């Protein structure tokens with residue numbers, strides 16, 4: 001009889017252990033799910049900076065194509081593509097018009113005001129990542145292809161290198177350019193605090209690049225590639241699910 005009671009006690013204890021173990025397993029799963037969700041919510045805010053704008057058109061091609069308009073077209077496509085995934089990027093500008101204070105009369109003072117305002121906006125976010133969109137130009141018509149430049153801030157070079165790789169793979173396998181650190185003379189890139197890249201999408205001085213860069217289909221392809229790189233680096237990165 002005693003033996004039977006002892007057996008029942010042991011059986012009960014084992015059952016209790018199994019119940020507790022499965023309950024804690026469920027709780028652990030729930031906790032990691034909650035943590036994963038929290039990390040996704042905490043992903044850095046994407047800030048898209050269409051280079052130049054207002055009275056500063058940036059580079060102008062021989063045929064009169066103005067850089068700022070192409071920068072804006074690609075940036076707006078990137079914003080809209082991100083919106084499909086429920087991501088609303090912050091834009092440093094949404095149109096070609098920039099309102100300057102009335103007392104500023106010279107182009108250089110307006111440019112300084114604009115760049116300082118953008119840096120202030122970008123640095124007002126504690127957790128952000130910056131994608132600044134530009135077009136390149138060169139005295140010779142030979143150079144072509146996109147190049148990603150990065151700031152000295154942590155996380156910038158990895159982002160740039162991954163995107164450069166993606167641009168070669170998905171857009172132009174002939175593109176031999178490599179990601180590089182940007183010069184200290186670019187005010188905006190020097191003064192922002194977050195991971196930051198500046199993409200030179202192509203050369204306005206190269207006729208083939210110039211034609212492609214004005215094509216809405218090509219612009220969308222670029223915009224989707226930039227957005228995919230941001231998603232993989234900052235949103236779907238495995239570390240966010242740890």
Ligand SMILES: [Zn+2]
Pocket residue numbers: 051052058059067134135
């Ligand atoms: Zn530019």
